[in-house]
Amino acid sequence: MASTSNFIEQPPLEGSMRMWGTLAVSAATFMNVLDSSIANVSLPAIAGDLGVSANQGTWVITSFAVANAISVPLTGWLSQRFGQVRVFVTSVLLFVLSSWLCGLAPNMTVLIAFRVLQGFVAGPMIPLSQSLLLASYPKALAGLAMAMWSMTVLIAPVVGPLLGGWITDNISWPWIFYINIPVGIMAAIAIWSIFRKRENVTQKLPIDTVGLIALVIWVGAMQIMLDNGKDLDWFHSNVIITLAVTAVLGFVFFLIWELTEKHPVVDLSLFMGRNFWAGTVAISVGYGVFFGNVVLLPLWLQQYMGYTATEAGMVLAPVGIFALILSPIVGKGLGRFDARPFATFSFLIFALVLWMRSLFNTQADFGTIMVPTIIQGVAMAFFFIPLTTVTLSGLPQQRIPAATGLFNFVRITAGGFGTSITTTLWENRAAMHHAHLAEAVTNGSQAARSTLAGLQAAGMSPAQALAQINRLVDQQSFMLAANDLFYVSAVIFVVLIPLIWLTHPKHGTGGASAAAGAH
Structure with a gap:
């Protein structure tokens, strides 16, 4: 996760700039969190429309969650290498692009692929939104900054099922993804215009490529095993056995590597x-x-x-x-x-x-x-x-x-x-x-x-x-x-x-x- 130290040294924003900065960052965070809950009530419609079972439809949720989890530990390296503001704005714009692609998906396989992309690019948004907001407020008002942030994160799961249900019943399910496009573009423009001069100092740092690949392999194998287990009759299937062995061996290798690596992607x-x-x-x-x-x-x-x-x-x-x-x-x-x-x-x-x-x-x-x-x-x-x-x-x-x-x-x-x-x-x-x-x-x-x-x-x-x-x-x-x-x-x-x-x-x-x- 990204460090906030470079930003906290910056003077806080004041007046309307702080208000607009808070609104822009909150809108991007809202869009991100909304997407983790908006699809829940739309799963039967998505599954039916794309010709798969409702159980397979849950991949729309799990693929986003797992890809999101994998990219979160990369936030610190990305922000120190490229700058927190650049990474945040890029993450928002890629989230908009992947949302548009999700809406266009012609079948479940393509939709899951784009949901993986969407979850992966969304990873840095949550931690960096906290860094940007904390840098915008005086230290004495840090609690207020996080209260504002928390309110956004709590409102999104409330609005998500309602909005997702209404869109699914009255328009069509792709629009649960398309609504991110205007919100994300406006948020990205506002964030760049307000925060671009508050970028942190960047430095070239090594990235734990082996650890990251091991992380993707064992988490991915475990998730695919869990999602396909019932359809393939669990351990009566060679595919499930292979995935289970891959997940276990990948996890063991990941543990050994991360505990001995000088710059681990995850500090175990x-x-x-x-x-x-x-x-x-x-x-x-x-x-x-x-x-x-x-x-x-x-x-x-x-x-x-x-x-x-x-x-x-x-x-x-x-x-x-x-x-x-x-x-x-x-x-x-x-x-x-x-x-x-x-x-x-x-x-x-x-x-x-x-x-x-x-x-x-x-x-x-x-x-x-x-x-x-x-x-x-x-x-x-x-x-x-x-x-x-x-x-x-x-x-x-x-x-x-x-x-x-x-x-x-x-x-x-x-x-x-x-x-x-x-x-x-x-x-x-x-x-x-x-x-x-x-x-x-x-x-x-x-x-x-x-x-x-x-x-x-x-x-x-x-x-x-x-x-x-x-x-x-x-x-x-x-x-x-x-x-x-x-x-x-x-x-x-x-x-x-x-x-x-x-x-x-x-x-x-x-x-x-x-x-x-x-x-």
Whole structure:
């Protein structure tokens, strides 16, 4: 992750320049974060339009997340080699180009390729947006700068599902990508005009090419294995076995190389600190579980509950209400109180929300489904900033950029893995429940006979009546499978709590800039 030292030495922006600079940087960040959530409710439409299963459609999410995670550790090297402003503006413009290409994609393979490009060029935008904003404000207002940044990052996931749903239902799914074009171009022009004279000093630094290639190989092999496992029958397939071996060997080589390289692309020695490793595992596993459920909910609503993309977006949108209200309060409180109870509270609320969802049935109405989503906003407010403060506590200032880069890499990668694992388990559990429920549909079952008779009396042929029963069994199977995953997810959040208490953070450390790095 990029260092902010060269920028903080610059005098802060003042008056309208600071306001316009904040708006321009926030718009670029908003566009980036929006793209991680806007496609969630559009997956069934994208999958249907491009002729693939909804499970394969989740590649649209995971490909972006993994490519994004891989490029985050490169931010520091890129900004020192070419300059933070140049890298940020170039990243925004390439993001616009890749968004346009995503909208033009004629099939799923091409769309995934362009989503990989989009995720990769998006990597430097989040850390560099923090650097630019912190440089724009006096040190005394660093908290305000990061509060403004955090508000943008919290609003985007709220707007994403709503906007994505409305666009999918009323225009067409490519426009979820095309809307980035005007926003990105205007943001790039404004950022260049305001910040170009505030460029940091550049220097030629070696890049750990071998480490980067190893990183791409093991993360890519792991993700492709997870995304294709179900379709290829897991380890009964030579392709899956090859991918698994590649991922394991690539990971082992990556570990050995990075621990011995003088200029590693990822500084693994950070994991020697207890605060860092425990905090990183807690936030990454928690984020992976959270993100998997964020993708699962709209898929279930649209495929088996008859919701449109817009309605699914409306169910997801209220998550930001409490997050927006409480985040500034949490940020101020961390300066005076231990961050661990805040993080523990977040995990308990996440567990409550997921347990409530595990009680859903196919008769659940819109209000019942929305209540846990509203409560989830409370958990989000207490999740990112306290856990980052815990994770980065005690690290010297010069190691904070590398630490935020590494722990963002682990977190974003976990989000991609979480999506693949969740959708795969959902289909596997649904198949198991379908087999159990289908056993009850026999000629000896009074309920089955009366249901068939009722459907035939309504004008259906015997084959149509059986097909209708099969659809009902399908709906129940996927509902029960979703219940299973919601329940297990709730348990995982509770099990993670002791990890938080393994840490020993110093009160009020981490700083506003560090806390913001969680997003």
